[in-house]
Amino acid sequence: MAEPCTRWDAEGRLATERGETLDAHFAACPDCLAARAADAALSARLVETGARWQPPGDWEARVFARIAREAPARRFSWWYALFPALAAAGLAVFFFAPRGGGGPGSPDPSGAGFEVQIGVVDGAQVVRSENPKPGDTLRLTARVPTRDPARVAIRIYRDDRTLIFACGGGEVPCSLADDAVRAEVLMTAPGAYRSIILTGAGPLPAPAGTLDADAAAARAAGASVTLGEAVRVW
Amino acid sequence: MTPTEDNPTTPPRASSDPGAAEQAVLALLERDDRRGALTALMRLYGDAIYRHCYGTLLDADLAADVHQTVFVEAWRDLPRFSGRSSFKTWLFAIARHRCLDALKIGRRRRSRFTTDDDAPEPADPARDAETDLAARSMLPPLENCLGGLRAESRTAVLLRFQESMSYEDMGKLTGELAGSLQARVARAMPVLRKCLEAAGVSL
Incomplete structure (x- = not known):
């Protein structure tokens, strides 16, 4: 069985990040197309996961409470x-x-x-x-x-x-x-x-x-x- | 009492026009309404800064603490804000420094529990890696895999994909060249992908 093509990982991804035009290989190579699709899915998963990372509900009040606590010390700030x-x-x-x-x-x-x-x-x-x-x-x-x-x-x-x-x-x-x-x-x-x-x-x-x-x-x-x-x- | 109740000014909220929202914050500052300006910044960028902190630290308690520290520092520095960057870049720069500080403190704290007080820092990279690995094993697969990246690579990936930040803006934050950051992200992606595949996550 042939080794899978790794050109997407080796150069295609970075070329895409740099806005360069990809050569015809990347439009036809099944391994590269699969890797590219996996990257897109990973990117979407990163966004989806990040949306779940939320600060505690009362964080704004906590910030102002900390500011109030630290205020006297700021006279010498x-x-x-x-x-x-x-x-x-x-x-x-x-x-x-x-x-x-x-x-x-x-x-x-x-x-x-x-x-x-x-x-x-x-x-x-x-x-x-x-x-x-x-x-x-x-x-x-x-x-x-x-x-x-x-x-x-x-x-x-x-x-x-x-x-x-x-x-x-x-x-x-x-x-x-x-x-x-x-x-x-x-x-x-x-x-x-x-x-x-x-x-x-x-x-x-x-x-x-x-x-x-x-x-x-x-x-x-x-x-x-x-x-x-x-x-x-x- | 919430900050909003304290403040009669209605702060701008997350907007599809970040430039207009930032202008609104500047206008609050020009009126010497520092509290209103900070409240506006918290509404505009609070979630994004938390994401950055959590993604860098992968520890909810620590991220929450650092996240608050970022805005306490922003409060302190707002009167001196020069406008040489956007508020967003400014806040992310504060967050980056505070997160890196937290990571360093974490490494030093761990090194205190070694048997050899004179050991260099990190006291034992292998032990640190084991500690990190044990902590990360409790995380969901993607976070676990993100934790396997070096902090600078993880941060670059998250700024790029979660915050849609340009490499030029990332470079302003980190002092690195945009091309270096591009290459870092490009190297990190297959590592993440393979880690997820190894964990049985299909993409």
Whole structure:
């Protein structure tokens, strides 16, 4: 028995998707005609199945209830708290200072406060960050109690796979002013900008190329990993 | 109290003229009626966004939660809506990101239950696949087979066939080339078809 023709799967479907004219074979080949008909039936079944995927009946009310619950917090909405879990845990974070010693404005070595904030900046001013666009700048601020270049690293990835910023962990340090470390990152392209903070007792691994690979490498090195909330640029 | 009862403005409903419906939403925004605009968007695209969430996640509870999150975010961002895309594309972009976030969280949650805390993520692709397979086996055949596709392929197939979205619009959502998406859909279709045939579903 002859093998069934697979030209529809191999090329006919894609040609049709591209709006190209099919050659005469596809009008005469029984296998191709059957495969094409099966595709049409599958397409119809997808539509039919999707029509059954309905949200819960009260979902609109639930959305407004959530909005009402979250409204008070929105007073501070131009800040995105990147690492609330860390803040809640009161985890001490060590960071590298570009100059030695604790001069005026340096972090208090005994302080336990830790804060990271992010916003969109325009010149010297922080402006709204509710709907950041390509070309906006992301500002990251971390109030740190002390510094150790080997024990902490902050990295920001776009879509979890493009490293756009790294500091700490022996890499280029962030700037230090007043009592906070600051970094500004130009968000040049749409995507989800997500931060990752690595803390460990020893040297941290270098960036591994993707957020997941970074997290895995850090865990393998015994470091703790905390992911920040994604900032969506659209 | 429902949002509609709160709001004296009658929001536009799903229409055969999506352009006019979107204009109506813009008009509500211009009148600073954010609640009316969100209600209109929920009526226009709520079902489609849920389909997208469910089709991506294949978990009704998770999809319902992410679906609500999409519109909560839309509420937050509506005052800054720039009109550079349609509301539909804008909402689907939010949904895509939130669904991908949910998938990642699901993978990470599963990895916490492994015996080796230092294991890379996903902790064990084979174990993840087994977990997914067990969960999917409870689904109807088509959903089960959709679950066998990679998330990006599944999403592309569903956007194309369930939402009739053009490849150009899909490309705006995903940042991929239309041709790549075409090829992805073309590759996924025979996989789906064969999976269904193997499950005894005749097409």
